[in-house]
Amino acid sequence: xxxxxxxxxxxxxxxxxxxxxxxxxxxxxxxxxxxxxxxxxxxxxxxxxxxxxxxxxxxxxxxxxxxxxxxxxxxxxxxxxxxxxxxxxxxxxxxxxxxxxxxxxxxxxxxxxxxxxxxxxxxxxxxxxxxxxxxxxxxxxxxxxxxxxxxxxxxxxxxxxxxxxxxxxxxxxxxxxxxxxxxxxxxxxxxxxxxxxxxxxxxxxxxxxxxxxxxxxxxxxxxxxxxxxxxxxxxxxxxxxxxxxxxxxxxxxxxxxxxxxxxxxxxxxxxxxxxxxxxxxxxxxxxxxxxxxxxxxxxxxxxxxxxxxxxxxxxxxxxxxxxxxxxxxxxxxxxxxxxxxxxxxxxxxxxxxxxxxxxxxxxxxxx
Numbered sequence: 001x002x003x004x005x006x007x008x009x010x011x012x013x014x015x016x017x018x019x020x021x022x023x024x025x026x027x028x029x030x031x032x033x034x035x036x037x038x039x040x041x042x043x044x045x046x047x048x049x050x051x052x053x054x055x056x057x058x059x060x061x062x063x064x065x066x067x068x069x070x071x072x073x074x075x076x077x078x079x080x081x082x083x084x085x086x087x088x089x090x091x092x093x094x095x096x097x098x099x100x101x102x103x104x105x106x107x108x109x110x111x112x113x114x115x116x117x118x119x120x121x122x123x124x125x126x127x128x129x130x131x132x133x134x135x136x137x138x139x140x141x142x143x144x145x146x147x148x149x150x151x152x153x154x155x156x157x158x159x160x161x162x163x164x165x166x167x168x169x170x171x172x173x174x175x176x177x178x179x180x181x182x183x184x185x186x187x188x189x190x191x192x193x194x195x196x197x198x199x200x201x202x203x204x205x206x207x208x209x210x211x212x213x214x215x216x217x218x219x220x221x222x223x224x225x226x227x228x229x230x231x232x233x234x235x236x237x238x239x240x241x242x243x244x245x246x247x248x249x250x251x252x253x254x255x256x257x258x259x260x261x262x263x264x265x266x267x268x269x270x271x272x273x274x275x276x277x278x279x280x281x282x283x284x285x286x287x288x289x290x291x292x293x294x295x296x297x298x299x300x301x302x303x304x305x306x307x308x309x310x311x312x313x314x315x316x317x318x319x320x321x322x323x324x325x326x327x328x329x330x331x332x333x334x335x336x337x338x339x340x341x342x343x344x345x346x347x348x349x350x351x352x353x354x355x356x357x358x359x360x361x362x363x364x365x366x367x
Contacts, residue, residue, distance in 0.1 A: 007045065007084060007086065007116060008082065008083070009044060009045075009080055009081055010044065010081065012040065012042055012072065012077040012080070012081065012109075013043070014038050014040055014073055015039045015041070016037075016038060017035075017038075017039050017306060017308075017338065017363065017365055018035070019034065019035045019036075019337075019338065020033070020035075020334070020335045021033055021333050022335050024143075025333060026171075027168050027199045032304050035304045035306060035334060036056060037055040037065075037305060037306060037309070038056075038065060038068045038069050038105075038108060039308060039365065040053065040054070048119050050085075050111075050115035050357065051115055051358065052112035052113075052115065052308070052309065052312070053305060053306060053308035053312075054104035054107055055305045056068060057304075060251055060277070060303070061103050061104050061277060062101065063105065067102065068104055071099055071105035071106075072109060075098055076098060076105065079094050085117055088117070095279065096279075103254060103278065103279045103283075107275045107278070107280040108280075108309070109280070110275075110279060111275065111280055111281060111312040114281050114312070115360075117357070121356075124353060124354055124355060124356060124357070125312070125319075125357055125359075126314075126316075126319045128319070129281070129285070129318075130321070131319060132319055132323075135318075135351055136326045136328070136350040137164070138327060139162065139193070139325075139329065140157045140166070140332065141165075141166045141167075141168060141197075142157070142167045142168060144168045144169075144171050147176070147183055151180070155188060158188045158189075160347060163348065164192070164194075164348070165184070165188070165192060165194055166196075166225075166327060167180070167184060168197055169196050169198050169210075170197075170199050170201020174202075174210045177210060178210065181196065181214065194220065194222060195221070195224075196223070198225065199225075199251075204235040204238055207227035208239060208243070211224060211244075212242075221245050222245075223245060223246045223248050223269070223270060224245055224248065225248040225249075225250050225272060226250040227239055230252045231252075233261060233262060233265065234267075237266060240268055246269035246270055247270070248270040248271065248272055249267065250271075250274070253273070254277040259290045259291060263294045263296060270296060270297050270298065270325075272298070272299045272300070273287050273300050273301070273316075274313070275302075275316070281316050297322060297323075297325070298320075298322055298323050298325075299324070300314075300326055302327065302330050304333070306330075306334070306337075307342045308360060310328050310342075311339075311358050313328065314328060314350055315352065315358065318352050328350060331345065338363055338364040339364075340363070341353060341355065341358075341362065342359055
């Protein structure tokens with residue numbers, strides 16, 4: 001039997017994707033009315049094309065459309081052309097060294113590489129990543145607005161079939177935040193899971209005060225995500241130690257090094273992994289493995305991304321036993337879907353594609 005030919009990278013190209021949202025998405029950090037991203041295509045000498053994506057999330061990753069495109073085309077592209085897809089560790093090392101930070105740009109390239117690898121072996125990506133499950137369940141985010149609108153949004157989402165809601169807090173007073181959460185709990189009943197995400201909006205004292213009040217009110221909060229500024233690792237430890245409600249780290253964990261530091265001091269109860277923070281699936285795998293060693297469960301989430309990179313995140317989440325929660329609602333917020341193939345949404349259920357790689361067949365982008 002002849003030796004199987006390796007797949008060599010011969011070109012890298014990018015396109016810009018823009019999709020309007022059904023309604024503006026508001027958090028303590030920003031307001032978004034349109035999902036924009038850079039779509040990355042990696043071309044191999046056997047005709048295989050891998051696809052990845054990176055959205056600009058200035059207030060979290062520091063990336064812009066322009067910086068993502070520059071990093072991919074001017075820095076990463078010349079560094080990986082000529083390499084074989086199978087040289088995964090070498091490509092990963094190059095991505096780490098060739099440019100500092102730029103985690104979203106690296107993620108888009110990393111996702112496209114994994115797409116190629118899945119296509120080469122004719123397997124859907126989640127099977128290469130562990131194959132734990134073929135179906136996921138997502139929450140849906142109630143973005144920041146007036147109390148009455150947030151309550152109505154929550155009620156509508158439950159009527160649509162969502163039984164886990166993520167409520168954005170942290171951009172107003174603690175009293176207003178608690179009023180919103182308690183109002184939502186009354187509106188949706190006790191059978192719906194409620195997760196809170198402060199997006200770094202509280203101080204340590206505010207977080208401890210707010211969480212104690214929520215505990216005293218017995219509102220059944222499943223977890224509180226990133227209550228304080230990302231840089232305050234010691235503060236995360238203090239909040240975690242003083243809370244009965246589990247504390248989840250998000251913006252505090254970009255890299256495996258961040259995760260190792262936070263886990264070592266018991267600075268959180270859970271970690272939210274996002275491919276755009278981790279630099280792709282490669283970094284996400286390391287963070288999840290570290291968390292699992294410490295007995296810390298992970299959620300996998302997304303930014304305001306299209307179904308391209310969300311599909312990649314779904315494949316990663318479906319591959320791992322230690323990923324016990326998902327936050328993949330972004331594609332459901334869009335007014336249209338230009339992505340053919342990939343994961344399939346049915347209310348809060350997500351079904352993984354059976355096609356090789358990501359399972360994305362085409363993206364409708366005007367040239």
